[in-house]
Structures are given as structure tokens and as C-alpha cells.
Amino acid sequence: xxxxxxxxxxxxxxxxxxxxxxxxxxxxxxxxxxxxxxxxxxxxxxxxxxxxxxxxxxxxxxxxxxxxxxxxxxxxxxxxxxxxxxxxxxxxxxxxxxxxxxxxxxxxxxxxxxxxxxxxxxxxxxxxxxxxxxxxxxxxxxxxxxxxxxxxxxxxxxxxxxxxxxxxxxxxxxxxxxxxxxxxxxxxxxxxxxxxxxxxxxxxxxxxxxxxxxxxxxxxxxxxxxxxxxxxxxxxxxxxxxxxxxxxxxxxxxxxxxxxxxxxxxxxxxxxxxxxxxxxxxxxxxxxxxxxxxxxxxxxxxxxxxxxxxxxxxxxxxxxxxxxxxxxxxxxxxxxxxxxxxxxxxxxxxxxxxxxxxxx
Amino acid sequence: xxxxxxxxxxxxxxxxxxxxxxxxxxxxxxxxxxxxxxxxxxxxxxxxxxxxxxxxxxxxxxxxxxxxxxxxxxxxxxxxxxxxxxxxxxxxxxxxxxxxxxxxxxxxxxxxxxxxxxxxxxxxxxxxxxxxxxxxxxxxxxxxxxxxxxxxxxxxxxxxxxxxxxxxxxxxxxxxxxxxxxxxxxxxxxxxxxxxxxxxxxxxxxxxxxxxxxxxxxxxxxxxxxxxxxxxxxxxxxxxxxxxxxxxxxxxxxxxxxxxxxxxxxxxxxxxxxxxxxxxxxxxxxxxxxxxxxxxxxxxxxxxxxxxxxxxxxxxxxxxxxxxxxxxxxxxxxxxxxxxxxxxxxxxxxxxxxxxxxxx
DNA sequence: ATTTTTCTTGTGTGCGAACACACAAAAATA
DNA sequence: TATTTTTGTGTGTTCGCACACAAGAAAAAT
Numbered sequence: 001x002x003x004x005x006x007x008x009x010x011x012x013x014x015x016x017x018x019x020x021x022x023x024x025x026x027x028x029x030x031x032x033x034x035x036x037x038x039x040x041x042x043x044x045x046x047x048x049x050x051x052x053x054x055x056x057x058x059x060x061x062x063x064x065x066x067x068x069x070x071x072x073x074x075x076x077x078x079x080x081x082x083x084x085x086x087x088x089x090x091x092x093x094x095x096x097x098x099x100x101x102x103x104x105x106x107x108x109x110x111x112x113x114x115x116x117x118x119x120x121x122x123x124x125x126x127x128x129x130x131x132x133x134x135x136x137x138x139x140x141x142x143x144x145x146x147x148x149x150x151x152x153x154x155x156x157x158x159x160x161x162x163x164x165x166x167x168x169x170x171x172x173x174x175x176x177x178x179x180x181x182x183x184x185x186x187x188x189x190x191x192x193x194x195x196x197x198x199x200x201x202x203x204x205x206x207x208x209x210x211x212x213x214x215x216x217x218x219x220x221x222x223x224x225x226x227x228x229x230x231x232x233x234x235x236x237x238x239x240x241x242x243x244x245x246x247x248x249x250x251x252x253x254x255x256x257x258x259x260x261x262x263x264x265x266x267x268x269x270x271x272x273x274x275x276x277x278x279x280x281x282x283x284x285x286x287x288x289x290x291x292x293x294x295x296x297x298x299x300x301x302x303x304x305x306x307x308x309x310x311x312x313x314x315x316x317x318x319x320x321x322x323x324x325x326x327x328x329x330x331x332x333x334x335x336x337x338x339x340x341x342x343x344x345x346x347x348x349x350x351x352x353x354x355x356x357x358x359x360x
Numbered sequence: 361x362x363x364x365x366x367x368x369x370x371x372x373x374x375x376x377x378x379x380x381x382x383x384x385x386x387x388x389x390x391x392x393x394x395x396x397x398x399x400x401x402x403x404x405x406x407x408x409x410x411x412x413x414x415x416x417x418x419x420x421x422x423x424x425x426x427x428x429x430x431x432x433x434x435x436x437x438x439x440x441x442x443x444x445x446x447x448x449x450x451x452x453x454x455x456x457x458x459x460x461x462x463x464x465x466x467x468x469x470x471x472x473x474x475x476x477x478x479x480x481x482x483x484x485x486x487x488x489x490x491x492x493x494x495x496x497x498x499x500x501x502x503x504x505x506x507x508x509x510x511x512x513x514x515x516x517x518x519x520x521x522x523x524x525x526x527x528x529x530x531x532x533x534x535x536x537x538x539x540x541x542x543x544x545x546x547x548x549x550x551x552x553x554x555x556x557x558x559x560x561x562x563x564x565x566x567x568x569x570x571x572x573x574x575x576x577x578x579x580x581x582x583x584x585x586x587x588x589x590x591x592x593x594x595x596x597x598x599x600x601x602x603x604x605x606x607x608x609x610x611x612x613x614x615x616x617x618x619x620x621x622x623x624x625x626x627x628x629x630x631x632x633x634x635x636x637x638x639x640x641x642x643x644x645x646x647x648x649x650x651x652x653x654x655x656x657x658x659x660x661x662x663x664x665x666x667x668x669x670x671x672x673x674x675x676x677x678x679x680x681x682x683x684x685x686x687x688x689x690x691x692x693x694x695x696x697x698x699x700x701x702x703x704x705x706x707x708x709x710x711x712x713x714x715x716x717x718x719x720x
Numbered sequence: 721a722t723t724t725t726t727c728t729t730g731t732g733t734g735c736g737a738a739c740a741c742a743c744a745a746a747a748a749t750a
Numbered sequence: 751t752a753t754t755t756t757t758g759t760g761t762g763t764t765c766g767c768a769c770a771c772a773a774g775a776a777a778a779a780t
Contacts, residue, residue, distance in 0.1 A: 006766055017730045022768070030727055052454045054766030057413050060735050094412045170708075177704040184544055217704075337708035340700040344537040344577075348530075348697035366736055377760045382738070390757055414736030420765050 005046045013046065014038040025050070056325060062096050063324045065317065066124035068115055068140075070132060071103035076289050077264045077309060078106065078130075081154055084313030085128065092321045099317070100124070107199060109133045116140040120147070126320045127151045128313075131158050134205070152319055154312040156206050157333065164323065165330040167315045169307050169338060171206040175213020175260075177338050178284045181303045182258035183217070185282035189225035191255040192218065197236040197265040210262045229253065236265055242272040250278055258282040264307075267291035270300050288341060288349055297343050306339035306349050365406045373406065374398040385410070416685060422456050423684045425677065426484035428475055428500075430492060431463035436649050437624045437669060438466065438490075441514055444673030445488065452681045459677070460484070467559060469493045476500040480507070486680045487511045488673075491518050494565070512679055514672040516566050517693065524683065525690040527675045529667050529698060531566040535573020535620075537698050538644045541663045542618035543577070545642035549585035551615040552578065557596040557625040570622045589613065596625055602632040610638050618642040624667075627651035630660050648701060648709055657703050666699035666709050 007025075011018040016035050023029040024039040031039075042048075072079040082101065089099045102119050105111040112133050119127060120143055127149050131137030141160040144151050150164040157166035182192050194211045198204060211230055218226040231249065235241040246269060250256070259281050261269060266285025283301045285292060287309065295301040319330045339349055367385075371378040376395050383389040384399040391399075402408075432439040442461065449459045462479050465471040472493050479487060480503055487509050491497030501520040504511050510524040517526035542552050554571045558564060571590055578586040591609065595601040606629060610616070619641050621629060626645025643661045645652060647669065655661040679690045699709055 004766090008766080018767090019730055019732095019769090020728085023729090026768080028769085030729090032728065035728085051417075051766055053413055053417050054735090055768075057411075057417055057735050057737095057765090058767040058769085060768085173704065177702070180702060180704050335708060337699070338705040339697070340702070340705065342537070342540060342700070344533065344540050345698040345700065348695060364736090368736080378737085379739090379760055379762095380758085383759090386738080388739085390759090392758060395758085411736055414765090415738075417735090417765050417767095418737040418739080420738085 004051065005048045006051070007048075010039060010042050010046065010048055014042040052326065056095050059096070062098050063126065063320075064122070064124040065097060065099045065126050065128060065320055066119045066122055067099060067101045067317075068112075068119055068127065068129040069101065069103055069313075070106040070130060074106040077287055080309030081130065081313035081316075084310035084315075085317050086313075087310075088314045088317035088321075092317070092325075095321060095325050097317075097321060097324075104132075106132060109136050112136050113139075116143075123147070124149060125324065128316045128320065129153055130155045132156070134158070150320075150323065152316045152330075154316050155307075155309075156204075163332075165316075165319050165332060165334060167312050167319065167334045168336060170335045171209035172213040172216075173335075174286075174305055174307075174338050175210035175215075175262075176217045177213075177305060177340070178210070178260045179214040179217025181284045181305075181340065182214075182260060182282055183221075183224075183226075185302050186226070186258045189227075190257040191227040191229060191253065192258040192260060193249075193253070193256045194228065194230040195259055195261050195269070196230070196232045196263070197234075197261060197268055198232075198263060199234050207262045210260075214260055227255070229256070236268045239272060242268060243276065246272050247276060247278065250281065254279075256281065258284070261285040263287075264289055264292065266301055266304070267295055270295045288346060293346055293350075296341070296346065299343075302342075304341040304346075306337075306341050308336040308339065308349075311336055364411065365408045366411070367408075369406065370399060370402050370408055374402040412686065416455050419456070422458050423486065423680075424482070424484040425457060425459045425486050425488060425680055426479045426482055427459060427461040427677075428472075428479055428487065428489040429461065429463055429673075430466040430490060434466040437647060440669030441490065441673035441676075444670035444675075445677050446673075447670075448674045448677035448681075452677070452685075455681060455685050457677075457681060457684075464492075466492060469496050472496050473499075476503075483507070484509060485684065488676045488680065489513055490515045492516070494518070510680075510683065512676045512690075514676050515667075515669075516564075523692075525676075525679050525692060525694060527672050527679065527694045528696060530695045531569035532573040532576075533695075534646075534665055534667075534698050535570035535575075535622075536577045537573075537665060537700070538570070538620045539574040539577025541644045541665075541700065542574075542620060542642055543581075543584075543586075545662050546586070546618045549587075550617040551587040551589060551613065552618040552620060553609075553613070553616045554588065554590040555619055555621050555629070556590070556592045556623070557594075557621060557628055558592070558623060559594050567622045570620075574620055587615070589616070596628045599632060602628060603636065606632050607636060607638065610641065614639075616641065618644070621645040623647075624649055624652065626661055626664070627655055630655045648706060653706055653710075656701070656706065659703075662702075664701040664706075666701050668696040668699065668709075671696055 007018050007021050011021045016039060020031060020035055021039050023031045024036050067085060069082055070078040072082055100122060102115040104115040113136050127144055129151060131153055137158060138160060141151060141162045145162040151162050153163055153166045155168050194214055196207050198207060215228050218228055233245055261283065264287035266283055267289065284303045285301055286305050287307055288304060292301060292304055296304055315334065322328050323330055341349060367378050367381050371381045376399060380391055380395055381399050383391045384396050427445055429442055430438040432442055460482055462475040464475040473496050487504055489511060491513055497518060498520060501511060501522045505522040511522050513523055513526045515528050554574055556567050558567060575588050578588055593605055621643065624647035626643055627649065629643065644663045645661055646665050647667055648664060652661060652664055656664055675694065682688050683690055701709060
């Protein structure tokens with residue numbers, strides 16, 4: 001290990017025992033002020049940096065991490081955060097990390113609550129969570145606060161003291177970007193539609209933020225005279241209902257020439273219209289799900305914004321490692337890039353490998 | 361460390377000593393066929409995975425890594441790979457990695473050769489290099505081959521046996537993407553210009569690849585009737601010469617409405633034209649250098665393609681770690697995403713933090 | 721002056737794996 | 751049969767750090 005400075009070196013230089021150096025470095029036990037001074041001086045002089053490898057080996061402890069995520073069988077998007085998290089886990093399990101995932105049905109708040117209980121039962125040292133249900137997630141956060149469990153959120157941020165870190169996109173800014181991208185394809189005074197295909201949209205602050213971002217983008221170029229409208233629709237999984245909704249919408253609002261689908265379900269719009277006669281509209285959506293990509297390749301979707309779901313899961317666990325192993329503070333908010341995806345660059349976001357990345 | 365399986369566990373289960381288990385696992389020394397069988401069986405049964413933490417500590421060796429990069433004082437772009445590499449180094453130095461950077465003048469092949477000698481003198485275990493000068497880089501690669509030094513390339517790939525990994529973009533595809541992006545802003549039968557602002561463009565295969573990509577994009581939509589032309593220009597650093605060149609170019613080729621600057625010097629075009637009268641052209645370039653970003657914000661550059669220079673340096677070192685510490689084979693080619701950057705999403709690519717990433 | 725308590729310090733062991741060394745038993749040679 | 755050599759195996763030390771324990775020195779209490 002060449003010229004690394006070790007605790008022994010410091011002890012020798014300072015004329016004390018390794019034990020004393022250890023006490024100074026960890027502020028543990030009693031050390032005479034004189035010796036403390038001596039040790040700190042030598043530490044400074046030699047530029048000592050603890051060997052994390054040896055340290056983690058000696059600590060010989062386990063960090064129990066619980067993850068509370070939507071079951072990916074209820075929505076394809078959620079495969080990605082889970083797989084990113086598991087990749088990170090493979091990378092750090094040697095550091096004594098133990099990961100236990102808990103999955104809940106994306107559409108069922110009670111399933112969330114039930115799994116939340118299981119999480120608390122498990123008494124983890126840290127929690128990684130996608131706070132899909134606002135109220136329920138806050139309850140869990142408060143419980144975590146009582147138990148002193150730091151929480152890392154992905155996908156959606158919540159303003160709660162116990163949240164150590166949020167990893168995900170800046171919803172507002174993604175709306176702004178979507179505005180810009182729609183603008184590319186729209187002629188001048190036309191109308192853009194914000195389409196929320198979700199349950200309980202009212203609760204979903206991030207959807208509202210996206211809408212606001214898009215509105216603000218068009219408001220920033222008032223001379224062009226664009227308008228914005230919004231529609232919420234929950235029955236996106238019932239093909240015929242969805243089809244009628246879309247056909248009527250396009251008929252009724254003939255000035256709408258651009259649609260911003262505020263989550264990963266842009267493909268639902270096009271699936272519903274498959275085989276139908278309808279006028280051309282520009283569509284901007286989120287996420288590189290296979291059906292979205294298929295429509296992107298057919299140029300039926302103009303742009304997709306990549307939310308880096310895999311990276312979200314990956315970084316979330318890495319931040320926990322960073323906190324417990326490296327003892328370094330995490331940034332409260334970590335925004336991931338808003339990747340603009342077209343056919344020509346889609347491949348790179350799909351096959352991106354996280355395997356080579358490393359906690360510092 | 362909870363229920364981790366250790367060598368001791370295996371020894372016990374198999375009824376042999378830890379030393380024998382070690383011999384089996386490393387194929388070192390002699391072991392009776394019977395005991396080898398027993399050990400392997402138990403390893404399989406208990407799902408033993410060596411503890412990399414303990415392993416690296418016990419190995420107690422040093423891996424000397426040399427890096428041969430352009431001096432960032434000769435070109436702003438090259439700050440990024442260097443800083444990415446240093447970030448990775450901070451993350452892995454505890455694993456016994458020793459990094460020694462060698463910098464050369466970007467415009468001087470002799471400087472490259474001189475530093476190449478210094479690298480060989482240093483006798484590293486691995487080399488990280490940006491092969492700016494085709495011929496000279498190949499010479500060095502051959503020397504590395506003799507000494508058995510694996511090489512990781514960034515920025516430009518070379519077909520040489522000794523190259524373990526290339527990390528960078530797919531030049532051809534970035535040209536295709538540039539074609540698509542220019543297309544957004546051009547009316548239909550107009551002309552696109554590929555502008556190479558570099559010395560010895562003839563040698564730079566990646567620039568030719570980019571051009572080909574762009575040509576192929578437009579060739580894929582022949583019905584639109586786009587044309588493509590190319591210009592090389594070396595005196596990009598002499599403002600008045602550059603200005604005259606550009607003014608004449610725009611005057612002479614009035615059908616050129618889109619310019620693809622094939623490297624990070626798009627800003628040179630606009631700096632040269634600053635204060636001049638000239639007709640509007642769409643510009644697509646590379647890299648988030650501050651002057652490029654300034655013109656992007658002014659909408660004088662339509663799109664920038666981000667080459668992820670920092671990530672290149674980061675991953676290059678990480679791949680070396682992966683090879684020496686984790687003993688895992690690296691992909692021969694690792695293409696980084698072609699990020700499409702506009703004002704609205706530029707920030708995220710700038711402040712992206714690599715600090716939390718980890719080798720697995 | 722002696723005992724007890726407090727403070728301060730050094731020594732020693734373990735984490736899990738890598739590797740050197742020693743030593744038995746088996747095989748090969750004399 | 752005596753001896754050397756080979757083969758196979760176990761023990762022990764090391765990496766750098768964390769932490770338990772013991773023990774000496776100083777201070778307080780008796």
C-alpha cells in the first residue's frame with residue numbers, strides 16, 4: 001500500500017500508543033489535552049486519511065436498509081428503480097449492507113400502509129421509499145422520525161424533516177422543458193394540452209408542478225400567443241373508454257396540436273387511437289418504456305423525457321451507503337438530468353450500465 | 361456482518377483447514393482431489409462469495425495507473441475528463457490505486473511522445489489515455505503491449521489489440537443525431553454544412569465518422585432533398601481570419617441554413633461573427649463549455665450534444681479498478697449517451713455529481 | 721498514611737482473506 | 751532398509767482499524 005499513513009505511524013510520530021490516536025480520532029474515552037494536541041498535530045502534518053477498507057472490515061457491523069417501492073408487476077415503470085437499487089446493492093453488499101425490499105400495489109393506499117407496517121416491524125437503519133401516497137407516506141415518515149430512521153425518497157419529494165435526501169427530477173423544470181419541446185413542433189398560435197393519466201391527480205403535487213412549468217414556458221413567450229389547457233383522466237387502462245375520450249377530445253378541441261402526457265403513459269394515448277382516424281398531434285411524454293419507444297420510432301411521439309428511473313434507485317441506495325459507511329452528509333435534493341430522447345439517441349439511455357460506478 | 365459465509369465456515373463444513381480452502385479457491389499449491397471436491401461442494405452449497413473488503417486489505421498491494429491526457433491549459437474541454445478521473449481517484453484510492461497523470465500539449469505531437477516516454481519510464485500497471493495523435497498513440501500502444509500494460513482509451517477509439525476498453529461516444533451516431541437536430545430547424549430543401557475546426561482533420565477519424573453520420577441521416581430522408589457540404593478550417597484561433605472565413609462562407613453558400621460544428625468549438629463561429637451583420641443559421645455543436653452555453657442561452661446555438669467528458673475520465677479509471685480489484689472483464693466499447701442539451705436542461709448536465717457512484 | 725475512585729494510557733484481539741512457513745505422510749530414490 | 755524428495759495439509763502472521771480490557775498514575779476520599 002506504498003506510502004499510506006496509518007494510525008501506527010501517527011502513534012509513533014506523536015510518541016503515544018495507537019489506542020490513544022484512536023481515541024482522539026473518534027472522540028471516545030479520555031485523552032489528556034497535551035496528547036490530543038500532539039496527535040492532532042501529527043495527523044495534520046502527515047495528512048492522515050483513515051483507510052476505509054480496513055475501517056469497514058473492523059467495524060464488522062450490519063446496516064439494515066428497507067426499501068418501500070411500488071410492485072413492478074402493477075406498473076412497468078417501477079421495474080427500473082428496483083433494478084437500479086439491486087445493482088447498487090450488488091456493489092455494496094460487502095460493506096455490510098443488508099437490503100430488504102417491500103413492494104406494494106401502486107394503486108392501493110392500504111397496501112402501502114400494510115407494507116409500511118412491515119417496514120417498521122423490520123426495524124431498519126435506513127429507509128428508501130417512493131412516497132406514492134402523500135398522506136400515508138407522511139405517516140410513515142413521522143414513525144421513522146420517532147425511531148430515528150433516515151429516509152431517502154425517490155420520484156417525488158416531500159417536505160418532511162425526516163427526509164435525508166430526495167433523488168429524482170425537478171418536476172417543474174421538466175414541465176418547462178416539455179413546453180420547449182412541444183414548441184418545436186407546433187405552429188404559432190395553437191393550444192397545448194396537459195394530460196394527466198393518473199388516479200387521484202389532485203394529490204400528485206409533482207404533476208401539478210409539471211403543468212405549472214409548461215404553462216410558465218409558454219407564458220414566457222406571450223408574443224407567440226400559445227394557449228394551454230389541462231385534462232385529467234383515470235380510466236386509461238380501459239381501452240374503449242380511453243379511445244372515446246381521446247377521439248372526443250381531439251374533435252372538441254381542434255386547436256390542440258400538442259399534448260404533454262405528464263407521466264410515463266404517453267403510449268396509452270396512442271394505443272387507444274390505434275386503428276382510428278385522427279388528426280396529427282405532437283406528443284411529448286416521459287420514460288423509455290418499450291411501448292413509448294415503439295411510438296417514438298414511428299415518430300408518433302416527438303420526444304420523450306427520460307426520468308432516469310434506474311439511476312434513481314441506484315443513487316438512493318448509494319446515498320445511504322454514503323451516509324452510514326463514509327459518514328458523509330448527503331445533499332438534501334439531488335436532481336437528475338432531464339434527458340431529451342429521440343430515436344437517434346434512445347439506445348444509450350437504455351443500455352447504460354451502472355455496474356462501474358462507485359461511492360467515493 | 362450477519363450471516364456472511366467466510367472461508368472459515370467453509371473449512372469447518374468441509375472438514376479441512378482454512379489454508380486448504382484458500383488453495384482451492386486460488387488454484388494455488390497442491391490439494392488432494394478428494395479435498396478439492398469437498399471444498400468446492402461446500403462453496404457451492406453455502407453460496408460463498410469472497411469478501412472484497414477483507415481481500416483488498418490482505419492483498420496489500422499497489423496498482424500504479426498512469427494517465428496521459430491533453431493539458432487542460434491548452435484547451436478548456438480537457439478540464440473535464442481530468443476532473444472526472446480525479447474524482448474517481450478520490451473514490452478508489454483506498455483500494456491501493458496510485459494515479460500519476462501526465463499532461464501534453466494538445467497541439468504538439470512531440471509533447472505527446474515526450475510524455476509517452478515518461479509514462480513508460482514510470483512503468484505503470486495500467487494506462488488511461490486520450491489518443492489524440494493517431495500515429496504516436498499507436499507507437500505507445502505497441503510499447504504497452506510489450507510490457508503487458510492494459511490501456512483504456514477515452515474520447516477516440518483505436519483498433520489496437522492492447523486496448524482493453526474505449527469509453528466515449530459513438531461518433532457516427534452523434535453525426536446522425538446532429539442531422540436530426542439540424543433538421544428540426546431547417547426548411548425543406550436546404551443545405552447543411554459540416555464544419556471541422558481542428559488541426560489535421562484528415563487524421564481525425566472521429567470527425568470523419570461524425571460527418572458520415574450526418575450525411576447518412578439526410579440520405580435517409582431523400583424525399584426532403586437536403587444537401588450536405590463540408591469545410592475544414594484550422595485558423596479558428598485567429599479571430600479576424602476566422603471572421604472573414606465565416607462571412608465569405610455564408611455569402612458564398614446562401615443555401616446553407618444549418619451548421620454542424622463537429623467538435624466543442626461552435627462558440628468560435630459565433631465569436632468570430634460577433635458584431636457582424638450576417639443571416640440567421642441554425643447551429644448544432646458539442647459540449648457544455650461556458651461560451652457554448654452562453655450562445656445556447658441566446659438561442660444562437662440551437663442544440664448542444666453533451667459528450668459527458670467528465671464521465672469519460674471517471675469511468676475510465678473505474679474500469680481499471682474493476683479490472684485489477686474486482687477482476688471483472690470490461691466491455692471493449694462503452695458508449696456514453698448522446699445528451700441533447702437546450703437551455704432548459706443544461707444545468708443538470710453541468711452540476712451532475714459523480715461522487716456517489718460506485719464500482720460493483 | 722492508606723484506600724478508593726477517577727483519569728489516562730498501553731496492550732491485545734478480531735474482522736476475513738492472502739500468503740509464508742513448517743511439518744507430516746507418501747512416494748521416489750539410493 | 752535408509753534417505754531424500756514430493757505431496758498435502760495445518761498453523762500462524764499480516765493488512766489497518768475498532769474496540770475491550772488491564773493497569774499505571776494521579777486525584778479524591780477515608
